[in-house]
Amino acid sequence: MDQASTIEAEPSIVLHSKSKKVVKSRESSFNSEYEGSIGEEPSRYEVWGWYLYEFCSYFVQTVLIPVLFPLIISQLQILPKDPVQDWQNNHHGMVCSDKEIHLYTALTKRTISVSGSNFSSLEWTSIAWATGLTIAIPILSFISFHLNSQFQTLITAVSTSIGVFFCLPAGFFKTTKIFIPYIAFIVLATTVASSSHTHHLALMVSSFKKSKTQKVSSFYSLLATSFGCLGSAIISAFIYHMLREADDRNLYTLWIVSIFSGLIWGVGILHVVTAINRTSVSSVSLMNRTMFYPCHIFKHPKAIAALFGVFLSSFTTMCIFTGAVLFIVGNLCIRPLHLLYFWLTYFLIPLISLPLLHPLQQLLNANSAKMKIIGLLLSMLSSGFGFYFWNSHWKWGHILIFGGIQSIGSGVLHAFGRVLVLEYAPTGKEGVFCVWYGWIRAAGLCLGFTVASVVPGQIKTSFGVAFVAALVGIVVLLFGNVDHNNSESGSNGNDNLGLDSKESVSV
Structure with missing residues (x-):
């Protein structure tokens, strides 16, 4: 009886072991296909080249577009009446230099008339920013597949070159309308380049063992963000230095800053030289190549929740930064040197704090979602602080504390935002x-800048909206099941194999 049952069980055991071998062989062939195309672990030169590009490009969306270009546009505006008298009437006789008053009024006064509508220099920049994002949609849709092929480095080089080109003639044509294509093409270039830059991180990390990917990706992203903040500090300090020139020379001095920014951005193309031409194209992805290829992300609801978190965090950080700068200049009327201190505090503190966060993250065993929640909590703290004490007398020490807290939150949100999205990316x-990450992040920055620009000086509005956005972002990350341990990327191998565990058992 026992012998008969043993004989009957043998065929099922054999079939089961054979099915396991089939799955194993398909898994190994699939993995070897991707390992061969992705390549070996990145060398020191490739990693530092990736850091270099972040250093040379991070300031484009944080300083060049939201700070420098509105200042250049404001130099072309003619104020209809004496801004000093009008400013003193609205600010209860607060003492401020005439140059600061003229600068703030030129930025916020709606002096640009188009088809019966009036816009300020800040709002004009927002329109150009939104135009660039609109143009980027079909281009990003087209390159979403080609990023996985051998054209990735070419896409980075071409998009960066286009952005650099439009930085150079910023002050050549003294008309406001020309800045729409200027800024739009710079936005297009930086969005495409940011997508390609993030994709290269995904391929570098994929070359490591699966147990190391999260640790390596967060470490690379934190260090790159700190170097990017250093680049932003250099450009913001250069802007402040050039604004100290005489009023009639500000247009040309700011033009020099734009040219210098373009040249620095161009240096980042060296990353293409140091990068290994990695690719993750497979026969599976070739079969799925259609015009609706970007819509594949909708099969991953957790990734959509992560992208929504990226959008809210980008909106929050830019809304707080723009609203704070306008409040400091227009309401507090502090010394110009203290504005420089605020900029340097905002951009230099992440240079020290972000690398120190990595060992803390490992100690706490915190995933990317939890680190983003920490960043959003810091943003809620700073925006709530500004909202509650908006009518108090701020000293420059309070401004530095505010800038320090928000700078850490902003750096954490940027660094772990891309890491969180990449954790859901199937091979x-x-x-x-x-491409979704690059566009969503840029859209959040644009909307945050627009909200703060429409209500300049009304810090309660901009900070209140930022506080609510940060709160919603925390809710999304907490209840959107955004957890790397449950990431769908872990099961993508089975999906591509076409034979999952259930099928193997049935065999």
């Missing part, structure tokens, strides 16, 4: 997730 489809 062979990283390009789709990266």
Whole structure:
């Protein structure tokens, strides 16, 4: 009886072991296909080249577009009446230099008339920013597949070159309308380049063992963000230095800053030389190549929740930064040197704090979602602080504390935002997730800048909206099941194999 049952059980055991071998062989062939295309672990030169590009490009969306270009546009505006008298009537006789009053009024006064509508220099920049994002949609959709192929480095080089080109003639044509295509093409270039830059991180991390990917990606992203903040500090200090020139020379001195920014951005193309031409194209992704290829992300609801968190965090950080700068200049009327201190505090503290966060993250065993929640909590603290004490007399020490807290929150949100999105990217489809990340982040920054620009000086509005956005972002990350341990990327191998564990058992 026992012998008969043993004989009957043998065929099922054999079939089961054979099915396991089939799955194993398919897994190994699939993995070897991707390992061969992705390449070996990145060398020191490739990693530092990736850091270099972040240093040379991070300031484009944090300083060049939201700070420098509105200042250049404001130099072309003619104020209809004496701004000093009008400013003193609205600020209860607060003493401020005439140059600061003229600068703030030129930025916030709606002096640009188009088809019966009036816009300020800040609002004009927002329109150009939104135009660039609109143009980027079909281009990002087209390159979402080609990012996974051997064209990735070419896409980075071409998009960066386009952005650099439009930085150079910023002050050549003294007309406001020309800044729409200027800023739009710079926005297009930096969005595409940011997507390609993020995609290269995904491929570098994929070359490591699976147990190391999260640790390596967060470490790379934190260090790159700190170097990017250093680049932003240099450009903001250069802007402040050039604004000290005489009023009639400000247009040309700011033009020099734009040229210098373009040249620094161009140096980042060296990253293309140091980067290994990695690719994650497979026969599976070739079969799925259609005009609706970017829509594949909708099969991953947790990734959509992560992208929504990126949008809210970008909106929050830019709304707080723009609203704070306008409040400091227009309401507090502090010494110009203290504005420089605020900029340097905001951009230099992450240079020290972000690298120190990595060992703390490992100690706490915190994933990317939890680190983003920490960043949003810091943003809630700073925006709530500004909202509650908006009518108090701020000293420059309070401003530095505010800038320090928000700078850490902003750096954490940027560094772990891309890491969180990449954790949901299946092998062979990283390009789709990266283009979505690049566009969503830029859209959040644009909307945050627009909200703060429409209500300049009304810090209660901008900080209140930022506080609510940060709160919603925390709710999304907490209840959107955004957890790397449950990431769908872990099961993408089975999906591509076409044979999952259930099928193997049935065999």
